[in-house]
Amino acid sequence: MGGYSVLGHVSGGWWRAQGVRAALKVAGFGAEAWHQLHPRGFSKRSRSLENQPFPGLLQPENLSREELVDVLRASVVDQKGKPGELTLFSVLPELSQSLGLGEQELQVVHASGKETSGLVLLSSCPQTACRLRKFFAHSRRAQRPTATYWAVTDGIPATSEGKIQAALKLEHADGIGLVVPVKSPSRKDILEGVKRTLSHFRVVATGSGCALVQLQPLTVFPSQLQVHMVLQLCPVLGDHRHSARMRTVLGQRFLLPAESTKPQRQVLDEALLRRLCLTPSQAAQLPLHLHLRCLQLPGTRPRDGLIELLAPLPPYFSRTLQCLGLHQQ
Template sequence: MRTVLAREMGGCSVLGRIWGVWRRRPGVRAVPKAPGFGTEAGHRLRPRGSSKRSRPLGGQPFPGLLQLENLSREELVDVLRAAVVDQKGKPGELTLFSVLPELSQSLGLGDQELQVVQASGKETSGLVLLSSCPQTASRLQKFFIYSRRAQRPTATYCAVTDGIPATSEGKIQAALKLEHVDGVDLVIPVKSPSRKDFQEGVKRTLSHFHVVAMGSGCALVQLQPLTVFPSQLQVHMVLQLCPVLGDHTYSARVGTVLGQRFLLPADSTKPQRQVPDEALLRHLCLTPSQAAQLPLHLHLHCLHLPGMRPGEAPMKLLAPLPSYFFRTLQCLGLHQQ
């Protein structure tokens, strides 16, 4: 098993460092290079720099974030050599798809078209896999499909959760459906789904989780989805009563009474900005208005890929954590136990 950050694999162009977070308002977020976040045996999880908690950062609570309005089209292409913004968007929006031709030229691929093979979600930072070879892209897609059918995880995400799961590791299973509510697509859990429900788009989903570290009422969690569904990991962590930090869509479904958490009805709970409690705000050194802008702390850190040639060893592609993610780990004292 080889571990790499980025490489050119035959006809498969891989962008190994992805830090972009595309939010509903315009904004590209990218960060400078950061050390890798190892998942192999023997690696320790450690934020860069001192283990002391960070001091307030004034007007820049999330270091390394860039604003889209400050980038030209050419500058975005440069950023995309090492960071991907999003895999889809509205016509006319400045997105990954809209600049793929220029990115292809910038990478020296000539007339070869780039296509997205694997990518994280819309607000999720992490790896994006691009290919300029249709045969390579098809082979990788078949590999991912076969791995899911065999229930072998190929992707590992890192998340910071508001709350600590009741068990240190396990699996989360839920039937989910996508509903269009008040102009927004939302994922709704379905209890005891019927055959008709599945015919109408309900899907069984499964994720594995492992708590890496705990501190300040939060947890650093590794997540491995075994199925593919929009916002699957965010909803799964909400079902564990531990929403992902910066989840401004689904975290409102977790209520608290006298310190006890419980689930609110998903079909009647509207999305709203996540509101950390006062203790968590102090640990994060944030004001309430800054907390309302928290990026989603969900990062596609690792992809397992097959060897590109017969007899070649499988590889593990890693993306380092964004700098705001490292700062959060520092503030919360989340280190490997």
């Protein structure tokens, strides 16, 4: 990977290399809100964090196009969107100018789902972007994880670590995309978009009936990690799309058939709401607690070891860990 060198530290901010930018992407209320880690000049529009159930979140209607470019210096807000929406892609030219890249165009090299917080890798060098994409593709083929996520789950996995395998497909109903598992997929299913997926998981901490789980996907599919945790009967907090499959009767958890379950806001029990200090209406707006914590990149020279990029947790994520007594060992 000759041709670029690290110019700054890799934890808690921008990671810079020739033609490469790593940004913190921070999620908000679904697709309609963004979280801002390092406020810059928004004192007039910011609310007191003490009065917010999810500290660090910022409503998009409070941002102008120019202000969004400023926020993007510390956070990436979205991967894609409808025509006319204010998204990362729509302001990449301004962001390039703001970073002093001139006519060089930024492109997304690595990103997770738009509701997921954490790292997003951008590049203004086509050659570097191509090499990095090849590195990620080769790592997947060799089943070497390059991305590590943290998730807070409603429930505790039955085993402390292991792997989750499932064949998944994306279905659309009433204009909503929903990822569902497919049992014993046929060759025809695979040709029609069904994909076999695999993730590693490890329980980092437990408390209050919840868990902090480390997740490492070895395949790429929309909402893969959320669905994998639902299949473990431990949905991610703030998963308002797939967690509706899980039901509890007399203390026993089970899954409803995917084909007959419509997405709905996640329902948390009263004890958990008290621990989180949330009302039911606030819980209905709970952000997805899935964070791209670490990303591995190849070193500058072939013999160099891997470089790790680390993203600090969003304030609302840290607050949840504190409320639930989830402390990393």
